[in-house]
Amino acid sequence: MRIKRNADISIADRPVTAQRRLLLDILKEADGHLHAKELYRRAAERDREISLATVYRNLRLFKELGLVRETRLDDLRCYYEIRRPSEHYHLICTACGQVTDFESPLVARLVADVELECGFHAERAVLHLEGRCGGCKKA
């Protein structure tokens, strides 16, 4: 066992262990859309002792702290990505599996419409479009 604390980043008031730092680093490098096992695989390349339980525990922590966003892009598992200032959504190509981000001002309008018409106050919109990306459309 070796837990190395690291003071140059902070995760709320929680201790920053080497594992946490490593996981956040990988999430940032990956630019999103990692599932837990893939994150674990990449982390294990740099720290052979890290465990899957630690990955899950910290993903949950990051999520609760708002550092990371969890989304279910398929029916198998959750995907995680560093939370960015602006909300975005996903395009999922059912042919090649590629996941791309997109933004649209229409989502905010839709949320406003729903509040007016249904009285429902939305705090989060989960939106992804499934179909064929530019490349696969041609093929």
Next chain:
Amino acid sequence: MRIKRNADISIADRPVTAQRRLLLDILKEADGHLHAKELYRRAAERDREISLATVYRNLRLFKELGLVRETRLDDLRCYYEIRRPSEHYHLICTACGQVTDFESPLVARLVADVELECGFHAERAVLHLEGRCGGCKKA
């Protein structure tokens, strides 16, 4: 074991067993948003011998035939509902758990925008808004 075939409805060219009929009936009555175990629970009230495996197998069949739509409204499980002619989306109240349907023409516009701007051809939009329904907003 008793498999009773029933000719007065059809499921593509597949045999309509008593179990399939029962499951479709319950899905129709429920007006959507059932998860597999709840569907099983309700089915078992009328047919004590039906099995959870049959529920899952037939949900998958219905899904493949386009009779039923599967959506993950939370991270635990999938929810199933009879597919209706017009596409709709869901409002999920994080306070009381209530799930409501809504439609919006903005989704079609968004899909068109994405096709123009990103070259992505969407075949399905998965959209739900999480927040507080009218009742829970006041409380």
Next chain:
DNA sequence: TTAAGTGCAAAGGCTTTGCAGCATA
């Protein structure tokens, strides 16, 4: 000492699958 984090293994919960028996043609 006290509170918190970790690895390991076991357990949970949802879903799928293997198998033998039954149903229909």
Next chain:
DNA sequence: TATGCTGCAAAGCCTTTGCACTTAA
């Protein structure tokens, strides 16, 4: 007989949890 559906039980997969040990303050 041949194909397809079913129930049951077991297995799969993702995720969480219990426990003992380690770390840091």
